[in-house]
Amino acid sequence: MSLFGFALKPRRSKSAQTAKDRLQILLAHESRSGSKEPDYLPKLQRDIIEVIRKYMKVQDDDVMIRMERENGLSSLEINIEMSADEKKGESAKKKD
Amino acid sequence: MTQLKDNTPLGKVIVITSGKGGVGKTTSAAAISAGLAKRGYRTVVIDFDVGLRNLDMIMGCERRVVFDFINVIQGDARLKQALIKDKRVETLSILPTSQTRDKDALTKEGVEEVLKELKKDYDYIVCDSPAGIERGAQLAMYYADEAVVVTNPEVSSVRDSDRVLGLLASKTQRAESGEEPVKAQVLLTRHDQARIDKGEMMTVEDVLELLAVPLLGIVPESTAVLRASNVGMPVVLDAPSNAAAAYEDAVARLVGEDVPLKVGQEKRPGLISRLFGRSA
Numbered sequence: 001m002s003l004f005g006f007a008l009k010p011r012r013s014k015s016a017q018t019a020k021d022r023l024q025i026l027l028a029h030e031s032r033s034g035s036k037e038p039d040y041l042p043k044l045q046r047d048i049i050e051v052i053r054k055y056m057k058v059q060d061d062d063v064m065i066r067m068e069r070e071n072g073l074s075s076l077e078i079n080i081e082m083s084a085d086e087k088k089g090e091s092a093k094k095k096d
Numbered sequence: 097m098t099q100l101k102d103n104t105p106l107g108k109v110i111v112i113t114s115g116k117g118g119v120g121k122t123t124s125a126a127a128i129s130a131g132l133a134k135r136g137y138r139t140v141v142i143d144f145d146v147g148l149r150n151l152d153m154i155m156g157c158e159r160r161v162v163f164d165f166i167n168v169i170q171g172d173a174r175l176k177q178a179l180i181k182d183k184r185v186e187t188l189s190i191l192p193t194s195q196t197r198d199k200d201a202l203t204k205e206g207v208e209e210v211l212k213e214l215k216k217d218y219d220y221i222v223c224d225s226p227a228g229i230e231r232g233a234q235l236a237m238y239y240a241d242e243a244v245v246v247t248n249p250e251v252s253s254v255r256d257s258d259r260v261l262g263l264l265a266s267k268t269q270r271a272e273s274g275e276e277p278v279k280a281q282v283l284l285t286r287h288d289q290a291r292i293d294k295g296e297m298m299t300v301e302d303v304l305e306l307l308a309v310p311l312l313g314i315v316p317e318s319t320a321v322l323r324a325s326n327v328g329m330p331v332v333l334d335a336p337s338n339a340a341a342a343y344e345d346a347v348a349r350l351v352g353e354d355v356p357l358k359v360g361q362e363k364r365p366g367l368i369s370r371l372f373g374r375s376a
Contacts, residue, residue, distance in 0.1 A: 016249075016297050022251060
């Protein structure tokens with residue numbers, strides 16, 4: 001606003017990049033059919049639950065699977081909530 | 097420039113959609129349909145925004161509306177009575193919507209019937225979708241062959257466009273019948289190269305990477321758009337401007353021409369006008 005504003009204004013970080021990064025994460029979650037989001041996630045989730053069931057008691061909705069993409073790095077996050085008689089709050093995380 | 101095409105009509109349905117409001121759907125629907133008509137294609141543009149009729153204002157025919165889309169669907173008027181012939185371009189017609197009814201007045205069967213009728217006479221049927229993803233928007237896209245997803249280089253618009261692209265791929269007749277999917281393209285509007293250069297605005301490449309669909313065109317932020325709407329002129333029929341040129345290019349691509357992408361830009365204010373604080 002000041003007359004010499006252009007000289008005094010500190011260089012702000014590029015907000016456009018922040019916008020892009022935020023959207024990249026968000027859109028990977030809000031998968032739309034026919035997009036780059038892998039469609040094997042629900043099947044993978046079922047299979048993982050099957051495997052875990054062999055060893056411990058878990059309900060279908062105790063397992064949460066998420067895929068994130070950021071700067072060329074994808075991460076698959078698997079969270080398993082265990083009932084009181086099993087150990088609590090254990091989670092597995094795998095990066096590729 | 098305007099000559100009637102004698103061959104059988106193409107009967108192509110194009111939806112102009114976006115999810116988010118205020119990104120330039122109606123402006124784009126008006127400009128694209130006028131651009132198609134200018135090229136000699138028999139074109140009709142339909143307002144699907146029942147209850148918030150605005151296409152008639154942008155097209156400058158608001159005082160000529162007698163019957164509307166809803167009257168036709170409900171059998172109170174014939175299609176020919178509701179269609180308004182544009183006075184500037186011979187091959188262009190407008191089908192306004194109702195200002196007093198709500199979206200429930202639209203029925204799938206009614207929309208299908210009207211589109212079927214229009215396909216007999218028109219090359220391009222341009223559907224101006226309402227904002228949102230409710231009934232009106234879903235019906236506007238349901239019978240589409242192609243889609244123009246109007247997007248601003250801004251987070252909420254890009255997110256909504258992504259959502260709409262998902263609906264186009266699943267909630268349309270083409271998707272449900274397993275036909276070739278709706279051909280969706282992004283039209284980037286309110287593009288501001290100066291702000292991109294400063295890192296304040298996402299670039300075209302950023303948006304395309306996020307949405308992963310082809311680009312139909314880039315319309316620069318322009319004072320010509322408001323000016324044209326003030327006087328009820330589709331941008332391409334108003335005085336020459338960067339925005340008009342961008343829409344003409346987009347229309348050329350829409351009909352299959354190979355036009356290189358240009359990033360048009362408003363002239364930046366000179367030093368004098370900047371010093372005196374005049375802004376557009």
